[in-house]
Amino acid sequence: xxxxxxxxxxxxxxxxxxxxxxxxxxxxxxxxxxxxxxxxxxxxxxxxxxxxxxxxxxxxxxxxxxxxxxxxxxxxxxxxxxxxxxxxxxxxxxxxxxxxxxxxxxxxxxxxxxxxxxxxxxxxxxxxxxxxxxxxxxxxxxxxxxxxxxxxxxxxxxxxxxxxxxxxxxxxxxxxxxxxxxxxxxxxxxxxxxxxxxxxx
Numbered sequence: 001x002x003x004x005x006x007x008x009x010x011x012x013x014x015x016x017x018x019x020x021x022x023x024x025x026x027x028x029x030x031x032x033x034x035x036x037x038x039x040x041x042x043x044x045x046x047x048x049x050x051x052x053x054x055x056x057x058x059x060x061x062x063x064x065x066x067x068x069x070x071x072x073x074x075x076x077x078x079x080x081x082x083x084x085x086x087x088x089x090x091x092x093x094x095x096x097x098x099x100x101x102x103x104x105x106x107x108x109x110x111x112x113x114x115x116x117x118x119x120x121x122x123x124x125x126x127x128x129x130x131x132x133x134x135x136x137x138x139x140x141x142x143x144x145x146x147x148x149x150x151x152x153x154x155x156x157x158x159x160x161x162x163x164x165x166x167x168x169x170x171x172x173x174x175x176x177x178x179x180x181x182x183x184x185x186x187x188x189x190x191x192x193x194x195x196x197x198x199x200x201x
Contacts, residue, residue: 029116030058031184033154036195037066040178042112042152046070050110050146052096052139053117053156056082063114064089074107097138101145109148115139115155118191125160128190133162136194137169144173149201158190170194 037043043066054060054075064073064086073089075081076096085091090107094100096117117139119131136157143153153174157163171177175198185191 029184030062032182032193033059033062033114033116035182035184036154036180036193037062040152040195040197042154043067047111048108049073049112049114050104050108050142051075052113052115052142053077053135054081054091055079057085059114059116060085060089060091063112072107074104074110076104096142097135099142104142104146108146110146110151111148112152112154113139113143113147115143115153118156125190129158129160129162132156132158132190133160133166136163136166140166140169140173143196143199147199149199151199153194153196153199155194155196156191157194159192160190163192167194170196173200174198175200 043049043063045068047067048071049063049067051060051063051073055077057075060073060075060081067073069088071088074092075085075089076092076094076099078093078095080093081091092100092103115136117135119128119135121128136155139155147153157166167177167179174196178195180193180195182193
């Protein structure tokens, strides 16, 4: 039975990976963002978007397609993108927890802040949860400085007590908060996504 579950998981992973390759995205993670966008309409023409943890670039590429030439996408990551960003897209190679705020402020204020930041996992569940929540809080701090009032925030965090505390913080900053597990996220992955709608400023 255990082997059967493992095979099912691999089939799902292969499906999304193959789909990403066929549609010319660097990673399968794009479908997590797409699912949220399809349901909630985060990314519309003309919007300004900040993408934290942008490498290898799937979210940045998708966001740029959605906001179009009238919009602007700024990707930020310590690692370079797998592909050069297209027109209307800027990539900043920097630490999301110690970003060049003056530079980012010049591109904002942003309608949407995205964060797919994830820690280097240790295999110790409690340690990984704490590190993930730390990254999520860092992203929330940055969003608080750069989002327009009424703006939207999508952030990854690992499930656990730390995530529960983080969602309480999120609820204090946004009018509406949703907890999301996208269909394209591996069932055994601890990741979930927090969506904040209506930034209070």
